[in-house]
Amino acid sequence: MADNGKQATWGGRFKDGPDGLMLAFGESVSFDQRLAPYDLQGSLGHASMLLSVGLLNQEEFNSIEKGLKELAEEVKAGDFEWKVEWEDVHMNLEQALRAKTDAADKLHTGRSRNDQVATDMRLFFKDACSQLRDGIEHTMSALLAMAKKYATTPIPGYTHLQRAQPVTVGHHLLAYVEMLGRDHERFSTVSNHANVCPLGSGAIAGSTLPLDRVHVAKALGFVDEAGEACLTPNGMDAVADRDLFVEFASACSLCSLHLSRLAEDLILWNSSEFGYLRLSDSFTTGSSLMPQKKNPDCFELIRGKTGRVIGNLSNLLVTIKGLPLTYNRDLQEDKPPVFDSFEQLGMCLAVTAGALEGAEVDESRCLSAASDPLLLATDLADYLVEHGVAFRQSHHLVGSLVARAEELGISLPELSDEDVQKIFPEIGDDWRDVFDLSRAFAKREKPGMPGPSQVSARIEFWEGILKS
Numbered sequence: 001m002a003d004n005g006k007q008a009t010w011g012g013r014f015k016d017g018p019d020g021l022m023l024a025f026g027e028s029v030s031f032d033q034r035l036a037p038y039d040l041q042g043s044l045g046h047a048s049m050l051l052s053v054g055l056l057n058q059e060e061f062n063s064i065e066k067g068l069k070e071l072a073e074e075v076k077a078g079d080f081e082w083k084v085e086w087e088d089v090h091m092n093l094e095q096a097l098r099a100k101t102d103a104a105d106k107l108h109t110g111r112s113r114n115d116q117v118a119t120d121m122r123l124f125f126k127d128a129c130s131q132l133r134d135g136i137e138h139t140m141s142a143l144l145a146m147a148k149k150y151a152t153t154p155i156p157g158y159t160h161l162q163r164a165q166p167v168t169v170g171h172h173l174l175a176y177v178e179m180l181g182r183d184h185e186r187f188s189t190v191s192n193h194a195n196v197c198p199l200g201s202g203a204i205a206g207s208t209l210p211l212d213r214v215h216v217a218k219a220l221g222f223v224d225e226a227g228e229a230c231l232t233p234n235g236m237d238a239v240a241d242r243d244l245f246v247e248f249a250s251a252c253s254l255c256s257l258h259l260s261r262l263a264e265d266l267i268l269w270n271s272s273e274f275g276y277l278r279l280s281d282s283f284t285t286g287s288s289l290m291p292q293k294k295n296p297d298c299f300e301l302i303r304g305k306t307g308r309v310i311g312n313l314s315n316l317l318v319t320i321k322g323l324p325l326t327y328n329r330d331l332q333e334d335k336p337p338v339f340d341s342f343e344q345l346g347m348c349l350a351v352t353a354g355a356l357e358g359a360e361v362d363e364s365r366c367l368s369a370a371s372d373p374l375l376l377a378t379d380l381a382d383y384l385v386e387h388g389v390a391f392r393q394s395h396h397l398v399g400s401l402v403a404r405a406e407e408l409g410i411s412l413p414e415l416s417d418e419d420v421q422k423i424f425p426e427i428g429d430d431w432r433d434v435f436d437l438s439r440a441f442a443k444r445e446k447p448g449m450p451g452p453s454q455v456s457a458r459i460e461f462w463e464g465i466l467k468s
């Protein structure tokens, strides 16, 4: 604040400074201070461009560079004093630089906070995507280790949460590895979309000054594989565009959603009713009242936080949808949902990995559930197909056998040969072989199926990807 209470960066045309209430209402420094490293990096790139085109002399650049580096240290050490009266991260840093060097007054030449914040956020997104990709890899590795350990442990696969067909723990967990693999790729795409430099767009219409957009883009690493600068092609779009925010929040939502579905499966597996999974003490909690309880809170929280992350995406869509071009102050509200999704997803990934690392599968419970002969009713229908029956008829015939077994209160393979022959006279005497689980898996050795070689090949594939 200037001595007369006016805002020192934009207060020239004002008689009075902002009301305290307005300052508190309009500030963003409480949440955008985390952009400081990117803002300082962006300012250094911009200053080097100003030097290259003669808008700063070497001495001015040197003092700006020195000041920016000192500020980076202060921020990192937690010594920087953030002030609400300077509104946001950009003006806080600029004012702190002014206290170090008069050349700071030239730093904002040819730049607006509009292209500045767009640049900061693009640098943030590149970094955030890379951190989340690491987090995804860690969770994938934990899933893979468990999939490998229990690659051939049979469990029922479910549709409609009803027992459907036998799969293995390995095959089931690999389904989530595939999902996370797609998330990993999605964050690469978001990061590539972030790799475009808005600096030089100014407020909306660039600048009359001889700015060198290519120079600053290269200085900040906004380059393609050939090292060519990537520049936003329209200044109005560059400062109004929030596509990346939505793409990032959407990629976070999808990844959280995958973790939430995994969490739900594992909560079920962990219940006394299923009993397939035991969780370690370190990722469960007890009840304040019921002494016997050991609750899978880690996974329940992941389900809960996913609601929050999806809410952040809706928040952004609704904030942006009615805005005229270009920058409107509403857009200041674009950052909290993005930061929140980033943090929450990062934690959800780490917690999933941690909880999986300490979890154990109860193989005998899995085997006994997977030994339910009804899981192989479809295999019996396939057996009849191999004996020349059309599938629709074989489906119907096996349905009648299921009904007959139910009527007699026995399991499918316990039906007598006579009972079975009444329904299908030509049936061979080997029909009960169908109820052998190893046969069922051995017959499922095509890509995507739960046969043991398929599962181990896919584990190897992902292990190779994660090592590279």
Ligand code: ARG
Residues within 6 Å of the ligand: 028, 032, 088, 113, 114, 117, 327, 329, 331, 332, 333
């Ligand atoms: N704190 C602002 C934001 O995050 C920076 C951009 C301000 N631009 C403006 N024209 N007032 O959106």
